[in-house]
Amino acid sequence: MSERIDVALSNGIVTGERERDVCRFSAIPYAQAPIGSLRFAPPVPSTWRGRLDATRPGPVAPxxxxxxxGAMGDFEASQSEDCLHLTVWTPSPDSRRRPVVVWLxxxxxxxxxxxxxxxxxxxLAARGDLVVVAPNYRLAALGWLCVPGEFANLGLLDNEAALxxxxxxxxxxGGDPERITVMGQSAGAASIACLLMRAPRFDRAILQSAPLGRGLRSAEQAGQLADAMLEAAGVRSMGEARAAPIDAFLRAQQAPRVLDVLKAAGxxxxxxxxxxxxEVLPIDANEALWRGCGKVDVLIGYTKDEMAAFPAFGVDPEAERVGDALFGAPSRRWAGDAVRSGRSAWLYRFDFAPSARFGACHCIELPFVFDTVDAFIEAPMMSGTMREDARRLTQDLQRAWVDxxxxxxxxxxxxxxxxxxx
Incomplete structure (x- = not known):
């Protein structure tokens, strides 16, 4: 049975819920709703006042x-552009000043x-006596469109606003703002590497299956893609883009011209x-990415069969070669460069493969890092997982991550x- 619990902030009172050993505060706005004139604009700090009901989960980005x-299974969640919220889990909103981990x-x-x-x-919060924070950030065109004369990398600026x-x-x-670890997987881990090109607002980083360097576009390449997206969405100006229905941008992702531009990029x-x-990221972003190795201590790793989660790939030597090129080799390079820069870096590889179809695929470690195997119960990649293996891996990964x-x-x-x- 849960009980309500209040926390006083400068904005007002946030009401969350305590369930056994942890208090949860959901859908706390860290920025104003990015709608109307704020669509395609940098995040603006939230302005709510009074009392905030944080007992129910909020929407995710459209x-x-x-x-x-096909590997992870699917999820059901409401969607809204008013999504710049975060969730906080804490053993107690007291004065203990616990280490904080922010999940991207x-x-x-x-x-x-x-x-x-x-x-x-x-x-994870209960096991490690930690405060865990998980923000949403803008996705797809609303977060990553790069239009000349407009701000780019808005999803990354959302991450910074959450921090x-x-x-x-x-x-x-109950958290310590001087002891912050940022943890991310895949695109979230790539975003951490991009945050390190700027002024990092954290002390340590956990990079899980980070496609380091892949997808970093020049402004010209990103502009060509933005032109195709806007045309496919049926808009001729940013004024129209700010007023267009979100479904127009979602449909545009799969438009033939957009796919042609992507194919031409190779x-x-x-x-x-x-x-x-x-502006947000330097012109020499690919070089600046690797300079970030020397900025924070890191725990970094990848899975043995990364590509098996992706359509058209399986568990075979060629897929393993591609996965190692995209995820394994860059992770090893980051760990080596970090050590040579005087930082501490620990590298891991996750080999647990409960199914022959997906092996140790991309995302397979997530249920054990968070101890949310029950939430992944329908995930095909988890098929064949024995209860004792789940318990053992959860204990091993959470012990390492918490330490x-x-x-x-x-x-x-x-x-x-x-x-x-x-």
């Missing part, structure tokens, strides 16, 4: 179904959400992602030699 649903979800910058049950931070909110308010939830590119616009988040070693020797989870 999106199409994930291309990985993956999804190719076009799907997912911090508010999903898949990423509940409740058990600013954490610095300002997390102490009221490399099986995703339609959305960071752009080297020269790192609390400022220590995850339990193996630092450097570019991976620790294997199997």
């Amino acid at each position: 999106q199409l179904p994930s291309r990985l649903r 979800h993956g999804g190719a910058h076009q799907s997912g959400g911090g508010a999903l049950d898949w990423y509940s931070g409740a058990r 600013d909110w954490v610095h300002e308010h997390i102490e009221s939830f 490399g099986n590119q995703n339609p959305f992602g960071p752009a080297a616009d020269g 790192f988040i609390r400022g220590g070693s995850p339990g193996w020797t630092a450097g570019p030699q991976p620790h294997i989870f199997s």
Whole structure:
């Protein structure tokens, strides 16, 4: 049975719920709704006042179904442009000043959400005596369109705005704003690497299956894609773009001209992602990316069969080669460069493969990092998982992640030699 619990912030009173060992505060706005004149604009701090009911999950960003649903399964969640919210899990909103971990979800910058049950931070917070924060951020065209004369990389600026909110308010939830780890998977991990090109607002980073460098477009390439998107959405100006229905942009993602532009770019590119616009990210973003290795200590890794989660790939030597090129080799390079820069870096590889079809695929570690195996019960990639294996892996991963988040070693020797989870 849950009980309501209040936290006083500068805006007013936030009401959440305590369930057993953890308090949850859902859908706290960290920025104003990015609608109307704020669509395609940088995030503006939230202005709510009075009392905020944070007992129910909020919507995620508008999106199409994930291309990985064949492996991960699907989810049901309401969608809205008014999605710049975050969820906080804490053992208690007291004065303990616990380490904080901020989770940036993956999804190719076009799907997912911090508010999903898949990423509940409740058990991680309870096990590690941590404060866990999971923001939503803008996805697809609304977060990553790069139009000349307009701000680009809005999803990345949303991430920063959420981190600013954490610095300002997390102490009221029992967290320590001077001990922040940012943790992300796939596109979320790539965003962390991009945040390190700027002035990082965190002390440590966990990069899970980070496609480091892949998808970083020049402003010219991103502009060509933006032109195709706007044409496909049927808009001729940014004024029209700010007034167009969101469904127009979602449909445009699959328009033939957009797909042609992506095909011409080569490399099986995703339609959305960071752009080297020269303002939010530097023009030399690909070089600046690797300079970020020396800025924070890191726990970084990948899975053995990354590509098996993606359509048209399976578990075979060629798929493993592609996955290692996209995820494995860059992770090893990051760990090695970080150590050479004087930082501490620990590398891992996740080999647990419960099904022959998906093996140790992209995203397979997530149920164990969060101890949310029950939320992934319908995920095909989890088929064949034995209860004792789930318990063992959850204990092993959470122990390592918590020890790192609390400022220590995850339990193996630092450097570019991976620790294997199997």
